[in-house]
Amino acid sequence: MESSALAVRRSSWFVRGVLALLLAMGLSILAMMWWWDTEPGYFDPIKATQQRATERQQPVVVGSATTTALIRSLEVMLDKRGGYLSNDKLPPGVLLDNIPNWEFGVVTASRDLTRALRNEFSRSQTQSVEDKDLQEAEPLISSPNDRWLLPSSESQYRKAIGRIDSYSARLADADKDDAQFYARADNLVDFLSVVSTRLGSLSQRLSASVGQMRIDTDLANDPNAQQSRP
Numbered sequence: 374m375e376s377s378a379l380a381v382r383r384s385s386w387f388v389r390g391v392l393a394l395l396l397a398m399g400l401s402i403l404a405m406m407w408w409w410d411t412e413p414g415y416f417d418p419i420k421a422t423q424q425r426a427t428e429r430q431q432p433v434v435v436g437s438a439t440t441t442a443l444i445r446s447l448e449v450m451l452d453k454r455g456g457y458l459s460n461d462k463l464p465p466g467v468l469l470d471n472i473p474n475w476e477f478g479v480v481t482a483s484r485d486l487t488r489a490l491r492n493e494f495s496r497s498q499t500q501s502v503e504d505k506d507l508q509e510a511e512p513l514i515s516s517p518n519d520r521w522l523l524p525s526s527e528s529q530y531r532k533a534i535g536r537i538d539s540y541s542a543r544l545a546d547a548d549k550d551d552a553q554f555y556a557r558a559d560n561l562v563d564f565l566s567v568v569s570t571r572l573g574s575l576s577q578r579l580s581a582s583v584g585q586m587r588i589d590t591d592l593a594n595d596p597n598a599q600q601s602r603p
Contacts, residue, residue, distance in 0.1 A: 406465040409455035410472060416449065418442040431545035436494065436554025440541035443486050447514075447534050450479045451527055460521040480518050480530075485571065487511050487537065489564040494554055495540070504552055506543070510536035 422441040426433045451457050458466040459473040459480075491507040513533035520526045543552035592598040 402465045402468070405455070406469060409458070409465065410469060411454055412475075413449050413453045416445055418445070421445050425541075426545065429542060429545070431542070434545045434554075435556050436544050437541060439486075439494070439554070440490070440537055440544070443483060443490075444534055444537055444541070446479055447483055447530055450476055451530060457527040457530075460519045460526050462521055477518055480514070481571070482568075484511075484514055485567050486564070487514050487533070489560070489567065490537075490540075490554075493560040493563055494556070495552065497553065497555060504540055506536040506540040506552075510540070 418438055418441060422433055422438045425441050426437060455466065455472070457476065458469060459476045461467050487507065487510055491503060491511045495504040495507055496502075510533045513529045513536065516524075516526055516529035518526050520529075540552055544554055591600060
């Protein structure tokens with residue numbers, strides 16, 4: 374009977390230990406979720422551009438602020454509390470949704486700007502040669518945002534930052550033919566058109582999520598316009 378009572382006590386202590394461990398793990402996960410679920414601070418693109426130029430001992434030129442803002446946005450996303458969470462497969466990262474959704478927005482906006490840099494801002498015309506760094510940066514930043522196997526999403530994005538940073542440095546170096554940034558109206562219009570379309574899509578999705586009545590704008594009030602399905 375003594376051995377039976379001893380076994381019961383051991384079993385009871387084991388159960389208590391397991392419950393205490395699970396409780397501690399749960400509280401730790403909740404604390405980390407609270408700590409990580411914080412909006413990163415804002416940064417001043419102008420100050421960031423001047424600081425980067427000072428560190429390189431280079432002048433601020435046309436395109437410096439744009440490339441610096443792109444680089445800094447990606448750095449904030451990757452280096453914030455908890456790091457990059459969109460590809461986390463374990464708690465607490467997998468339990469969060471606000472931050473991964475925000476990260477996806479940063480990645481999407483960065484992809485659009487990187488593509489615009491590669492195809493428009495860095496080229497004088499459609500027949501000109503692509504910039505070598507931007508040519509490699511765009512596919513890197515277009516990597517899936519939830520990949521955790523090697524190469525992981527964040528490793529690809531850091532490589533893209535390195536390529537964009539190299540392009541930014543070559544804009545301000547002594548070699549006048551090394552890299553270019555053409556701040557032309559047509560380039561800006563093309564990029565803003567992409568941004569406008571992207572925001573319009575998000576606006577429609579947000580409006581639909583709350584069940585509001587929406588006006589059908591598919592044909593843009595053109596009486597001669599047609600569509601494949603009503």
